[in-house]
Amino acid sequence: MELRNTRQKQAIREAFSEAARPLSPEEALAYAQAHYKRLGIATMYRNIKALVEDGWLLPVEVPGRSTRYEVAGKRHHHHFHCKGCDKVFEVEGCVASSKPRLPRGFRSTSHEFYLFGLCSGCSARNKQHSKISDHGGRGETSVC
Amino acid sequence: MELRNTRQKQAIREAFSEAARPLSPEEALAYAQAHYKRLGIATMYRNIKALVEDGWLLPVEVPGRSTRYEVAGKRHHHHFHCKGCDKVFEVEGCVASSKPRLPRGFRSTSHEFYLFGLCSGCSARNKQHSKISDHGGRGETSVC
DNA sequence: ATGGTAATGATAATTCGTTATCATTGTAAG
DNA sequence: CTTACAATGATAACGAATTATCATTACCAT
Incomplete structure (x- = not known):
């Protein structure tokens, strides 16, 4: 898994890099769709999961809100x-x-x-x- | 509303007073059932809502968890x-x-x-x- | 004691966030 | 250029928390 480099994956990584703040999956979708319009929400969830496992993203849990994600290493x-x-x-x-x-x-x-x-x-x-x-x-x- | 003083309401207030820490609705149910066994979860939610509106309870939102409630004024x-x-x-x-x-x-x-x-x-x-x-x-x- | 009705309890329904399904697409190895 | 199959997209399904429904119960003014 995670062996093919798709435009969707690139768009998702760019979204988080550009935002420079924690994004929810929905927010990240909006940002990423600026790079690749036909991106779907399921792909966003799948890739966030993979990027967290890779250690590239970190979950940010906000009280009373859904989880956001930010690029790791800050x-x-x-x-x-x-x-x-x-x-x-x-x-x-x-x-x-x-x-x-x-x-x-x-x-x-x-x-x-x-x-x-x-x-x-x-x-x-x-x-x-x-x-x-x-x-x-x-x-x-x-x-x- | 909130004009009749039922055993359920008493039990719920006692539960939060005794616990001295923020309780989830499920936790509060367990505590309150020590005072009034036939208490239902729907009543717990209804009363928590009312007590928050009255200012007697305060919501405590924990990152990544469901909301807890504690008695106000601390x-x-x-x-x-x-x-x-x-x-x-x-x-x-x-x-x-x-x-x-x-x-x-x-x-x-x-x-x-x-x-x-x-x-x-x-x-x-x-x-x-x-x-x-x-x-x-x-x-x-x-x-x- | 009685009766009007607020409150309750069991559970169906809803909402929100997320994951699963599966036919289709497109990357990249040969 | 082919072609295998990883990845995608649309959407169904899911799980957890909360709210709505409605017949029944019981508080309390009279």
Whole structure:
């Protein structure tokens, strides 16, 4: 398997490379169809599965949303989920220092940090059309 | 609606109060049936929905899992998801200080921090029966 | 105690994301 | 150029979580 190099596979890899943010299968389909119009959703699922097994893609599980996928090998980072357009973005840096105290006997092996809010596009759109429901910061976020 | 005080409703509220951790509808059903045996799952879903609307319950969305619910009004905290038993626990304290830098125009309104690993029960069980797959810390967790 | 009706319980139906099926297509080895 | 068969595309099927349906139950104002 995965021995023939099809236009579909190329289009799918290009989609994830270009996007530079985690994509859902449906989102990836839209991006990839810009490269190869007749691409089907089944092929997208099949190839995502294969690319994850190959280690080329990594699943990104967002709370309350379906799984997104991003190209593997990036520096440690976290994710921002836009409530407006439902897109997920990468966030550079990390929530350094502090170490949460776990109850006795608990062993933690990994963690995830998510930010929620409005991306630049939705933030601007929101500001134009209504004055309410925008209580965000200004490029920075206080953590707790 | 929500004007009659049934044994089912009492049992459901007691279940969430006693558990002191976020419960899935199925988990909550098991707890509540200790108080009222003939409780059905449909009633659980109906009441969870009502209690969320009332603000008595809060949804807790865990990456890659179905939604859990916890009683509202608690101090700021985060969650620990046990890979062994799939239960979600509360974690006191927070990942203080640092502020991730967001791209221009992004506005963040909230955040979530998740820890993954093994709870005390699963950790002990794991240590007994096999020596592998436990690379956790000792009650503390380095963040990044 | 009685009765109107909110609430319940069993289960059918729905939704969403994903996987399976299978006839057809097109890559690439010979 | 052929040709085998990996891969695709359309869509059916699936599984899990949740919601809808509806006959029955039981809360509580009277």
